[in-house]
Amino acid sequence: MDRPGSRLARTRGLPETAAVLELRQAVRAWLPAYAPGRAVAVALSGGADSLALTAAAVVEADAVDALIVDHQLQPGSARVAxxxxxAALRLGCRSARVLEVEVGGDGGLEAAARHARYAALGGARDGLPVLLGHTLDDQAETVLLGLARGSGGRSIQGMAAYAEPWGRPLLGVRREVTRRCCADLELTPHEDPHNSSPDFTRVRLRAEALPLLEDVLGGGVAAALARTAGQLREDGAVLDLLAEELLEAAAEGGDLSTEILATAPAALRRRAIRAWLLAGGAKALTDKHLRAVDALVTDWRGQGGVAVGGGSPGIRLVAGREHGRLTMRRR
Known part of the structure; x- marks a missing residue:
């Protein structure tokens, strides 16, 4: 991860190059808002993004624990981990732990690996926020994936700077900057072959779709997508607050008054219904689910209940309408 004689092997200080300073400033701005204790964990894969993040965090935070997940999916993964x-210890981390995980097959390799990784990081963080090396480019890719799902503004809000316990200080930093930072620090990132495999949708977005959009639209696409995500997240926070107030007004025990819901704007009503379903145990909600439950309020014709994910073997979670109220039952 770093070459013999690296300047970081000799000193905890970092050279003041443009890339290094941009990384440090991003971490410095993030810490007071989300990690007032100034101790953090960093999810370190060995790639350029997480390696540069670790280097900056070591200087800016009071203490950094590195967590390295070995997915055991490739020959030599233990050596890479x-x-x-x-490298984390040479950079100055307080500790560095390798977390071996077994990746299942549910939802495809990419989703299964992500689930295993986050579960391992969550179990090993010891109460600390975990910094992730997601960059502005990752944010743009996430927005495009959300657009493809077509499930409304929430799906294109992208990733948050902090969603407990996950912190993303680099959402305003381009991927090329993390690579320059590693070069400036004489660090050699690990190149994961999965990150260049066209078998993964995100890789094709990165290698094919985004460069084409940048070319056709004259550049600035990634930054514009990330900026749009931030604006939608701000708008969404206000709508969520208003939807919470609507839920409180419509609540009748564990049920909801359809009369009160029906008088609310569609955007607030569906947000309130979504929050109510999630609180009741629903999972993997889709736009189709929400619109079907919303129809129980606005287009009531005596139709039956709507099964939503979140039940258990042999039992379905069903949203229905009874005596002017939305109900949620396990059947």
Whole structure:
């Protein structure tokens, strides 16, 4: 992860190059807002983004624990994880732990690996926020994936700077900057072959779709997508607050008054219904689910209940309408 004689092997200080300073400033701005205790964990893969983030965090935070997940999906993964842990200690991390996980097959390899990774990081963080190396480019890719799902503004809000316990200080930093930072620090990132495999949708977005959009639209697309995500997230926070107030007004025990819901604007009503369903145990809600439950309020014709994900074997979670109220039952 770093070459013999690296300046970071000799000192905790960092050279003041443009890339290094941009990384440090991003972490410095993030810490007071979301990690007032100034101790953090960093999810370190050994790639350029997480390696540069770790280097900046070591200087800006009071203490940094590196967490390295070994997915055990490729030959030599243990060696890569051990090298990342060694690099973390040379950079000045307080500790470096390798977390071995077994990746299942549910939802495809990409989703299963993500689930295993986040579960391992969550279990090993010891109450600390976990910094992730997601960049502005990752944010743009996430927005495009959300657009493809077509499930409304929430799906294109992108990733938050902090969603407990996950912190993303680099959402305003381009991926090319993290690579320059590693070069400036004489660090050699690990190149994960999965990150260049066209078998993964996100990789094709990165390698094909975004460059084409940048070319056709004259540049600035990634930044514009990330900026749009931020604006939608701000708008969404206000709508969520108003939807919470609507829920409180419509609540009748564990049910909801359809009369009160029907008088609310569609955007607030559906947000309130979504929050109510999630609180009741619903999972993997889709736009189709929400619109079907919304129809129980606005287009009532005596139709039956709507099954939503979140039940258990042999039992379905069903939203229905009874005596002018939205109900949620396990059947």
């Amino acid at each position: 051990a090298a990342a842990a060694a």
